[in-house]
Amino acid sequence: MSKQNIDWGNLGFGYLETAKSYVSDYKNGSWDDGRLTADHTVTISECAGVLQYSQSVFEGLKAYTTEDGRIVAFRPDLNASRMADSARRLEMPVFPEDRFVDAVKEVVLANEDWVPPYGSGATLYIRPYMFGSSAVIGVKPAEEYQFRILTTPVGPYFKGGAKPLTIKIADFDRAAPRGTGHIKAGLNYAMSLHAIVQAHAQGFDENLYPDSATRTKVEETGGANIIFIKGNKFVTVKSPSILPSITRRSLEYVAEHYLGMEVEERDIPLTELPEFEECGLCGTAAVISPVGKIVNGTEEVCFPSGMAEMGPKTKELYDTLTGIQMGRITPPEGWICTIR
Numbered sequence: 001m002s003k004q005n006i007d008w009g010n011l012g013f014g015y016l017e018t019a020k021s022y023v024s025d026y027k028n029g030s031w032d033d034g035r036l037t038a039d040h041t042v043t044i045s046e047c048a049g050v051l052q053y054s055q056s057v058f059e060g061l062k063a064y065t066t067e068d069g070r071i072v073a074f075r076p077d078l079n080a081s082r083m084a085d086s087a088r089r090l091e092m093p094v095f096p097e098d099r100f101v102d103a104v105k106e107v108v109l110a111n112e113d114w115v116p117p118y119g120s121g122a123t124l125y126i127r128p129y130m131f132g133s134s135a136v137i138g139v140k141p142a143e144e145y146q147f148r149i150l151t152t153p154v155g156p157y158f159k160g161g162a163k164p165l166t167i168k169i170a171d172f173d174r175a176a177p178r179g180t181g182h183i184k185a186g187l188n189y190a191m192s193l194h195a196i197v198q199a200h201a202q203g204f205d206e207n208l209y210p211d212s213a214t215r216t217k218v219e220e221t222g223g224a225n226i227i228f229i230k231g232n233k234f235v236t237v238k239s240p241s242i243l244p245s246i247t248r249r250s251l252e253y254v255a256e257h258y259l260g261m262e263v264e265e266r267d268i269p270l271t272e273l274p275e276f277e278e279c280g281l282c283g284t285a286a287v288i289s290p291v292g293k294i295v296n297g298t299e300e301v302c303f304p305s306g307m308a309e310m311g312p313k314t315k316e317l318y319d320t321l322t323g324i325q326m327g328r329i330t331p332p333e334g335w336i337c338t339i340r
């Protein structure tokens with residue numbers, strides 16, 4: 001086989017079937033050996049736990065081709081441990097963390113021809129997920145589960161430059177104080193769809209959720225953590241109800257150890273928003289999407305970085321982290337998992 005004949009630079013963020021997916025089944029209290037499959041469909045009971053009571057968790061990471069032609073994944077061990085946390089919270093069996101990383105490597109290798117070349121801006125998106133596959137009608141955890149990994153090549157997130165976003169303080173709540181906001185579960189996304197469709201209809205790019213208990217503090221958007229720049233400070237949210245983004249945690253390290261910034265992880269009251277100079281949303285998909293404006297009812301906060309391009313500090317953070325991911329900058333120990 002050889003590289004797929006795909007216009008990598010013009011790929012969108014959609015699903016494109018690749019050669020193989022990974023699958024492992026949990027039955028009678030243990031996981032089977034797992035295997036690659038060319039069957040990209042799933043057949044389960046009409047009464048499966050995932051279909052009736054949304055018992056499902058997932059992860060998202062990427063494989064990159066580096067400047068020197070290796071294929072690498074970025075910190076897959078952190079996805080493994082986060083998925084274990086997510087599974088425990090939904091009373092699902094944990095897929096062993098070392099096996100998770102091995103399965104990521106195996107499925108990427110099997111789809112090597114779909115890993116976009118260096119310089120194209122495209123990457124191979126990797127989506128591990130797990131769901132209750134056996135029948136449940138009374139509300140309880142399923143007894144059988146399936147763990148799968150699908151891969152799909154995705155295009156550069158920003159085609160023709162990263163245009164700053166306009167976001168609104170959400171009219172809805174995302175995560176209850178002792179709820180499931182800190183795990184990567186499909187249920188958190190199902191309930192965000194109505195809010196995002198409405199926000200888009202109102203002309204906003206995203207919803208920024210305040211904390212549900214007091215609605216006075218910044219939490220995160222539907223699918224990304226939020227970061228702010230104030231002078232030489234990198235400021236981000238500390239809350240038990242946000243998803244611990246691997247991108248955000250990596251950016252904190254980059255800010256402190258590569259860019260000499262001061263890092264603060266703390267409560268951020270909505271009233272502090274006008275004091276920041278730059279703002280960005282961070283996650284695996286875009287790394288950082290700059291935010292130009294936050295609208296809260298009739299009030300608007302416009303960041304000095306403006307609506308034309310990424311702020312200068314945000315750009316440095318973005319360039320450094322993507323440089324590490326693409327093999328142009330020496331990574332911290334253990335961040336880059338070489339697959340081939």
Ligand SMILES: *Cc1c(COP(=O)(O)O)cnc(C)c1O
Pocket residue numbers: 060184220221222223224225243244245246247248282283284285
């Ligand atoms: C996946 C996700 C993120 C980003 O996490 P990364 O590990 O950086 O990709 C942020 N917030 C939510 C709600 C998420 O689901």
